Amino acid sequence: MIHGNMNLNHYLIEKKSTILKKWFDAVVETYPHETSTFLRKQKAQFTNPVGYTLSEGIEHLFDALLQGMIPDTVSRFLDSIIRIRAIQEFSPSEAVSFIFQLKKVVRLELGKEILGQQGIAEELAVFESAVDDLALFSFDLFMKCREKIYELKANEAKNMTFRLLQQARLIVDNQD
Amino acid sequence: MAKLPKPEELSKIDYTPPKTSWMDTPVVFKEGMFCHGSKPKSLELVGFPNPRDWRPADADWKLPENWKQILLEGIAERLEKYRSFRLFMDICVRCGACADKCHFFIGTGDPKNMPVLRAELIRSVYRKEFTLAGKIFGKMAGARELTIDVLKEWWYYFFQCTECRRCSVFCPYGIDQAEITIIGRELLNLLGLNIEWIAGPVSNCYMKGNHLGLEPHTIVGNLEYMLDDIETVTGKRIKPTFNRKGAEILFVTPSGDLFADPGTYTCMGYLMLFEELGLDYTWSTYASEGGNFGFFTSNEMAKRLNSKIYAEAKRLGVKWILGGECGHMWRVLSQYMDTWNGPADFLEVPKSPITGTVFENAKSMKMVHVAEFTADLIKNNKLKLDPKRNDHLKVTWHDSCNVARGMGMLEEPRYVLKNVVNNFVEMPEDTIREKTFCCGSGTGLNASEDMDLRMKGGFPRANAVKFVHEHYGVNMLANVCAIDRATLPPLMDYWVPGVKVAGLHELVANALVMTGEKERTTDLRGEPLPGIEQKEEKA
Numbered sequence A: 001m002i003h004g005n006m007n008l009n010h011y012l013i014e015k016k017s018t019i020l021k022k023w024f025d026a027v028v029e030t031y032p033h034e035t036s037t038f039l040r041k042q043k044a045q046f047t048n049p050v051g052y053t054l055s056e057g058i059e060h061l062f063d064a065l066l067q068g069m070i071p072d073t074v075s076r077f078l079d080s081i082i083r084i085r086a087i088q089e090f091s092p093s094e095a096v097s098f099i100f101q102l103k104k105v106v107r108l109e110l111g112k113e114i115l116g117q118q119g120i121a122e123e124l125a126v127f128e129s130a131v132d133d134l135a136l137f138s139f140d141l142f143m144k145c146r147e148k149i150y151e152l153k154a155n156e157a158k159n160m161t162f163r164l165l166q167q168a169r170l171i172v173d174n175q176d
Numbered sequence B: 001m002a003k004l005p006k007p008e009e010l011s012k013i014d015y016t017p018p019k020t021s022w023m024d025t026p027v028v029f030k031e032g033m034f035c036h037g038s039k040p041k042s043l044e045l046v047g048f049p050n051p052r053d054w055r056p057a058d059a060d061w062k063l064p065e066n067w068k069q070i071l072l073e074g075i076a077e078r079l080e081k082y083r084s085f086r087l088f089m090d091i092c093v094r095c096g097a098c099a100d101k102c103h104f105f106i107g108t109g110d111p112k113n114m115p116v117l118r119a120e121l122i123r124s125v126y127r128k129e130f131t132l133a134g135k136i137f138g139k140m141a142g143a144r145e146l147t148i149d150v151l152k153e154w155w156y157y158f159f160q161c162t163e164c165r166r167c168s169v170f171c172p173y174g175i176d177q178a179e180i181t182i183i184g185r186e187l188l189n190l191l192g193l194n195i196e197w198i199a200g201p202v203s204n205c206y207m208k209g210n211h212l213g214l215e216p217h218t219i220v221g222n223l224e225y226m227l228d229d230i231e232t233v234t235g236k237r238i239k240p241t242f243n244r245k246g247a248e249i250l251f252v253t254p255s256g257d258l259f260a261d262p263g264t265y266t267c268m269g270y271l272m273l274f275e276e277l278g279l280d281y282t283w284s285t286y287a288s289e290g291g292n293f294g295f296f297t298s299n300e301m302a303k304r305l306n307s308k309i310y311a312e313a314k315r316l317g318v319k320w321i322l323g324g325e326c327g328h329m330w331r332v333l334s335q336y337m338d339t340w341n342g343p344a345d346f347l348e349v350p351k352s353p354i355t356g357t358v359f360e361n362a363k364s365m366k367m368v369h370v371a372e373f374t375a376d377l378i379k380n381n382k383l384k385l386d387p388k389r390n391d392h393l394k395v396t397w398h399d400s401c402n403v404a405r406g407m408g409m410l411e412e413p414r415y416v417l418k419n420v421v422n423n424f425v426e427m428p429e430d431t432i433r434e435k436t437f438c439c440g441s442g443t444g445l446n447a448s449e450d451m452d453l454r455m456k457g458g459f460p461r462a463n464a465v466k467f468v469h470e471h472y473g474v475n476m477l478a479n480v481c482a483i484d485r486a487t488l489p490p491l492m493d494y495w496v497p498g499v500k501v502a503g504l505h506e507l508v509a510n511a512l513v514m515t516g517e518k519e520r521t522t523d524l525r526g527e528p529l530p531g532i533e534q535k536e537e538k539a
């Protein structure tokens, strides 16, 4: 197939389904073998929520990258993925590593021929820097999720002691 | 927190895990995934073996020298005693139907949380020590030696199972992993390998009658605060009785209802309902716990803790027992109490004094779940209800594993709910009724230090709530379980902010029109009723 003067976005749209499939594969391969097999059953929204969220999420993120990072889409879908990764993986690097896999997949899919075309390298640099932005944003989300976990632990303790403190008259009602 | 690696560095790291067989993948104790070890005092108080200070993450668990012998003898004894256990050890064909049905597997992605593998942890040792094939062929026959690493693996994964029984629904042979976990935990208990979040409540319950160790005056005091709140909302002062001999009914509820929000609102609901009915009932400050964490240590301990319920019913001379909203409490009561502590022939077959309905299903045990009791009241048109007072809520229903899957109580709470709220939405089919997803924190795993585990295990449940929240605006998750009321709020807070949690009888009491009450302006939480804010603004 001869490509005329297509720009990077055209190629990415053309190869979208393969890229997404490979990106998804790269993500689920970070799980043990038996688990990745299960996660690939991506259509079951309720019985395979992790697989579903990952596959739905990366598709929207990919679209968002092509359309110039729509903030609402990015934060919504990135959040849903990172919220899972933040409790499944304990280091931030592991949790967000999947973002970087996209760069690798895209380069491999485009292949030398396309990458060598005029102007593509520059566009790719822009694209990849947008991917890096996603990753940075993911680190923030990751930290927020971890903070939330600490907050939940603290709240639980507080809630449990509330009535006892009230008993001990340490908490005075507003009306009193 | 470690220094963040640079993006370029990250893209080079290979996260693909090594492909080793599960038997050769040793367990790694991850922070946030397990609970604190039991304290010596908690074990001593009830005479449990091997009380000592120990930490699960430490290499040395301070086990008795003959720990292996103790365990093997323990297995042999239980194979003899429980036919189901031997059957479950033998008949699994490893078809894999259960593999992806466990919320802990779905949420953690850890293959050892597949029910079939969880069972295999113990089954492999059974094969090695108790079957000929295992003795001869060893690993080829799926058999392995009981080592300290295997023991640690048992501990880690038997405390990552909430005994919810979801997997058993899908097993063609009906193999019930919950039963295997129950026995697994019993075996661990022989070596003093409990968690404090279970051992503490057990010893409290043994000494004081309830998990929290509340003494009689504290129980009364806590209820007094609720009575104040009820008076503020309804203008009515309720005067319940305690330890009253000759009452018709003894009411027993999980102590969580007495103690922490939102359970306390459910408790206010009971108080208001019983007042409106003029029920001849009493609270007990001794049988002050319906729940039974003993069930998460050993059959014997569960029996000891449970004995107070019939004993108190006998002492007070009541006719029958009414039980509050709880999950595991109900499984223990309905499936074991009669055998353990019965026969309760000094009690009568429960009969609702309001409707005359005889609860034939409770003929032997003599105890009725409050959801059944209230459903019967509504069916017989005995309550004046104004569901509009719950119009600020869009409610969905969480089937608690023990009452729904365990006992088939699916319709009664729904029937009550539909009569007290106008906006009710079911969650997707694969996640409710007998296929319901666990809260992820049952069987004593609702400590704080294992919050990561709880968030993962509860994810499938939360994911279904998120769906009805986003599509139908659901903002309230109702249930009939004290553990749910304690554990679903943080679960919602993490996964679906904006959804609150309520017990069924909180919603009943919101809707209940009480004789002589003042015009209500708030619900039980003190939040303005729908329409009230506007009215006030106009005034």
Ligand code: SF4
Residues within 6 Å of the ligand: B091, B092, B093, B094, B095, B096, B097, B098, B099, B115, B116, B170, B171, B172, B173, B174, B175
């Ligand atoms: S479904 Fe039953 S028989 Fe099949 S692997 Fe699971 S426990 Fe074994």
Ligand code: SF4
Residues within 6 Å of the ligand: B101, B102, B103, B104, B113, B114, B115, B118, B160, B161, B162, B163, B164, B165, B166, B167, B168, B177, B178, B181
């Ligand atoms: S009983 Fe529940 S928690 Fe335990 S393995 Fe089965 S599905 Fe998982």
